[in-house]
Amino acid sequence: MPSSLLVSIANKKVITRFAPSPTGVLHVGGARTALFNYLYARQHEGNFLLRIEDTDKERSKKEYEENIINGLAWLGISYDKLYRQSERADKHKDCLQRLINRGLAYEAEEGKDGSGKVIRFRNPGAKISFHDAIRGNIEFDTTELGDFVVAKNIDTPLFHLAVVVDDFEMGVTQVIRGEDHISNTPRQILLQSAIDAPHPTYAHIPLILAHDKSKLSKRHGSVSLVEFRDKGYLPDAMVNFLALIGWHPEGSGELFSMNDLVKEFTLERVQKGGAIFNIEKLDWLNREYLKKMLPEEFEKKVIEYIPEKFKKSDKKISERMLKNIALIIVERINTLSDISAMFESGEFDYIFERPTYDPRKLLWKGTPDLLVTKQRLDKVIELLQEIDEENLTGDTVKETVWKYASSEGRGDVLWPMRFALSGKEKSPDPFVLVSILGKEESLKRLRYASETLIARNS
């Protein structure tokens, strides 16, 4: 091969595409295919195309097309151009006609349902092999394929023909798609040769599997991409997760932004075997990204996810409260919708109204008597009164109480204090609790607890 030709190939602009059929929602497998195509194109400063393969008029639905578009937008996968295969019917027809004229395709009588005609490709029946960027060489004997059907009629092309014609005319150079397309590749290569189109290079990425190791599909429950969005997963976490299943960076580390991925992604490091979709890892990544969010940004999300009925509560959540609530929430959730769930479950009821509880629970680990516990609560009340409402944070509260608590035995002071505030055996520490409830409300609850102990003591 002359070296000039090699150069021209090397300099050819990279064009990749994601070509889903709008016959179902975009699921995680498709999203990852789109991501890999996107990364490859961006990395090579090429173009990434979205082509909606809607030639099947019966099954294609506009809502699915929208779902696909929305899903990609959510992930931040942008495309340079959007095509709809249905709008390119004339191109397919031309090509079909040329094929027929040249005797490379022909109309056949036998319709499967007994009626009508179909157009079949005259299969030369050769052994062909192609190079796959992930798997190396793959060989097929195409004679067993027979004269396969390429169109229902001159006006309605089928998958293989439409794909080949469109990839050719759009200048697609790299086809990156799911492993389930490996067996389609020989047919498409045959057609490319027939219409004198160049062969794009192929990369068949492994499938994302369900827990039973079968191809992930609707019957495995929630695999729809936008469903993850609605559950409160972060797009950055999803992109990171998708990249990590089936691909591995050269170095160590697991956290990758889209920009990192554009830099580091290579087809050579894509896994050959299928990978089981495992949500625990996604949850972990989501937590990581949640923690990385700016506090103000996270607070906005908290507001968004607090159920309406709590917002309407007579006790309004002030800005200061929100900051402190966000602090305890961020380290306790996997997804944003967990925020709603926590509120709904009553987890935070103590924020809105004074808890009711068995006063005996105020006592730390059984040993201390009522009076001593009461005295300790009184001391805490005394200390808290000196705090400036303005700079009421978990830290300032801790400062004022810590020394006393340490000298007295932390559990002996902190447990009754915390219990008086939340009425719960398990809750955030008493310092943030005060910062959430505010000085006044906290003192009220502590006094109430103290009084309860007197009542029991006498």
Added chain:
RNA sequence: GGCCCUAUCGUCUAGCGGCUAGGACGCGACCCUCUCACGGUCGAAACCCGGGUUCGAUUCCCGGUAGGGUCACCA
């Protein structure tokens, strides 16, 4: 069943002839700690089997086995 693809801890994976087989998630223990959560430390946990090739195979080759994909007038 034919054809094709694949095979390292439970899961995602590193490895590219010689390693105590590394990391991450999850799991367990301990530490931190008034409880919970966070955080920290440690730990249990894998090369599918059989032949070759080689001084030496997780790694290369062949054969099994297992799993998956695909066999449409769907894409």
